[in-house]
Amino acid sequence: MPQSKSKAKKQVFSATKAVKSNARERLGSPPPSHPLPTLKDKITARPKHKETFADLLEVKDE
Numbered sequence: 001m002p003q004s005k006s007k008a009k010k011q012v013f014s015a016t017k018a019v020k021s022n023a024r025e026r027l028g029s030p031p032p033s034h035p036l037p038t039l040k041d042k043i044t045a046r047p048k049h050k051e052t053f054a055d056l057l058e059v060k061d062e
Helices: 015-027 039-045 053-061
Strands: none
Touching: none
């Protein structure tokens, strides 16, 4: 028995999609977004240890 193809789904009008596609035609597509830094990224960006007072004094002398 041959398999029959399923009937194509009827397209339903969406005002939101129509407005967005119209805006893309006029203005162009929006620029890609930048992902927000994760907690892990924030932790690795910080120094692991605070500078000690002695280290700060050595830097000032140089």
